[in-house]
Amino acid sequence: MKIVDVKAWALSVPVEHGITFGIGKVLRRDTVVVRVETESGIVGYGESHHGRAASSVADIVNNLLRYFVVGMDASDVMGVWARIYEMQLRSHGMGAGTSIAMSGIDQALWDIRGKAVGWPLYKLLGGSRRRVPAYAGGVSLGWSEPDALCEEVGAALALGYKAVKLRGGDAPRRDIQRVEAVRKAFGDDLVIMVDANTAYSLADALAVLPAFEALNVEWLEEPFAPHDHRSYAQADRSRIPLAAGENHYTRFEFHRLIEDAHVRILQPDLSKAGGITEVLRIAALGSAWKLPLCPHTATTGINMAVTIHVLAAVENAGWFEGDISTPNPFRDQLVSTPYVVAKDGTVSPLDRPGIGVEVDEDFIRAHPFIEGPAYAPGPARMVR
Template identity: 55%
Template sequence: MRLGIGRSVKRDAVLVRVETDEGLIGWGESHHGRCPGAIARLIDTTLRELVIGMDACDVAGVWHRVYKMQLASHGMGAAAALALSGLDQALWDIRCQRTNWSLCELLGGGPKPIKAYAGGIALGWQDPETLVEEARALVNQGFRALKLRVGDTARRDIERVRAVRLALGDDIDLLVDANTGYTLDDVRRVMPAYEEMDIGWLEEPFPAWDAEAYASAARLGRVPLAAGENHYTRYEFGPLLKDGNVRFIQPDLSKTGGITEAMRIAAMASAVKLTVNPHTSATAINMATSIHYLCAVDNPGYFEADVTQLNPFRDYLAGQLPYALDAQGCVSPLPGAGIGLRPDEAFLAEHPLIEGPCYV
C-alpha cells in the first residue's frame, strides 16, 4: 500500500518484556521509529542499566529517572521516548498482574464502549473505484467512521475522497490523514472540498514541529486539524494545546512516553475541552492498551482500529484479536487482568527482527 510516508513493505514493532525478582512478567510495545533494531538496542542497554533494581510498581519513579537521565539531559530524542513508552507499558502490566485488575480499572476507569474508526495501514493511494470497494467492505463490517490517506496531489486527493463520500453517503464519518505530506498551498486547495464533503478532521498535514504552518492552516477553513502521534511527552503537547490550532489530540502510547505520560496528556487536553484519539501502533499490545486507556479518561475520542489486510502481530501475536466491533461500531476493552491478552513467545521467536525501513 502507498501513502504519504512511502510504500509499505513490512510491519515492524519492538516488544518489551520486563521480569521482576518475584517472577511477574510485563509486556509493552515501543514504536519502531523505522529502525526497530536501534530502539531495541537502546532498551536492552541504556534503559536497562538505568532502571534495573528499581521497584517495578513505581512507574512514576521509573519514568522520571529515564526522563532525567536520558530525555532531559540529552534532548527530547524520539528514540528515547519510543523506548520509554514500551518500558512504561510493561510496568503497568506488572502492576495489573500484581493486583489482578484490568488496566482501565487500575487507571481509575471501567469498561465502556468506545467509538472506533477504520484506520491503520489501509485506505491508501489507489484508484477511486478500488478505494470505494475497500471502504464499502469496512462499512459492511460495522464501521461507522473511516480514515482515508491523502497527501498525494490536491486533485487526486479530492477525487478519492469525493468518490468515497458519494458512495457511502452522509451517515458515515470520514477523516483524512496527510501523513505530513501537505504544503500550505495544498491545504488551501483541498480545504473547500473537504468542507463541502463534511470531513471530520485533517490529520497531520505538516511535520509535528511546524507550528507556524498549523497556525496558518487553521485559518484556511472549518475542517479541524488533528495531530499528536509524532509529539513526544507532555512537554511537546503543552505548546500544541496552548496554540489551539489542533482540535483533535492523538498521542500514541508506544511513542509519547507510555501510559503514564498519555494519562497526563489526556488531563491536559481535558482542561481545554479536547478529546484524546490515540494513534495505533503495530501490534495487539498497543491496540488493546489504547482501548483500556480510552476507558480510563474523561475525554475519550476515537479508537483507531487497525484494518490492515495482513498484520500477523494483530491477529496471531496473542491468539485472539485485540478488539471486536459491536452493532454501533464501538469497541470495548478485553476482560481479565491487564489488557486481557498475553503474547505468545513462540510466535515472537518465529518473527525475528528484519533490518531496514518499513516504508520505501
C-alpha cells in the first residue's frame, strides 16, 4: 500500500448555453482530477474543486503536496492528512488552495482503501446502502424568466426529483417572482431551496426572507460572503434557516460557523473542505449541535458519488445535491454513472469497491485545461 505516484490533471469543457447567476454567466466548466497509485498497482481517483484556478490547484498537487505524500502508506489517511496539515496548512501555506488540492488526494486514498478490501466506500465508513433524499441543483436553474424557469423545473421533476434549488442573488423583487412562479406552477408539495451565491446585501436578505417564509422555502443558501459573520447574525430572524459551508475550509472554519449558531444547514464540499477525512469531522461537529449535513457537490461524477457514500454513513445526513446541468461531460463521460435518482426522489451509494466509478483517462487527455475566464462576470459591485 505504499504510495508511489500522485498526479493531478486540470480539465475544461466549453459551455454553449451557460446559465447566469450571482457570479456571472458560465462560459466553461473546469475541474481537477487526482490519481494516486500504490506500489501494488491499486489506483484511486479523487476530485479537487477548480477554485476558479484549476491549473493552479493541479500545480499544488503535482509540485508540492505529492512530495509530502509519495512513500507514505495509502491506508494511513489520517497520517497523510496530518502530514499535509503540518507541512502546508499550519504555517506559511495557502490555506484554501491547499484544502482544495488535498481534498482530491484524500478522496483517492479512500478509493484505494475500499478497493484494497473489496468494500464500497459507504461500508468502509460504517454506513449502509440507504436512500438519501436528493434535490435538483448543480449549475442550473439560474436567472431565467419565470415561464422558462418553470419549464426547467418541470424537466427536473421528470427525472424523479421532488425538490429543486433555484438561484437567487438577483434583485430581491425578481428573485421573489421566480419562487412565486415555481410554487404556483408545481404546488405546495414541491420542496424549494434558494441559493444566493453570496450576492445579497443584508438589506436584500431582509427583503426576501418574509416572502420566502410565506412561500415555504426550505432554506436560503449563502446570502453573504463566508467571512461576513455579522450579516449572518443580523439576518437570522426568520424560520427559514440560513445555509452555508461550500466556501468554508476544514473543520477549523466550520468551528466558528457552528458556534455562532446562525447557520443551521452545513454544506461542506468534499472536493474543497479537506476531503472525506475532514468532512467526517465536520459532520461530527455538526451532529453535536443537531445540524444537518447537506454537502455542496462539485463538477464531476467522482465528487457526486463520494458525497452519497458519506451521506449514507453519517448520522446527521441531509439532502444530496443532484446535478441537472445539461450537458455535463464530467458527469456523463469522464466517469461511469455516479448515481441514479429513484422514483421517490432519492439516491443510493454505489455498491462497487471504493468510490465505485470508473474513470476514463482517455477523456482526461482529450480535455486539457483551457486558458481564459470561465465566467462572464456581471457588473462590479462594492463590498456590501
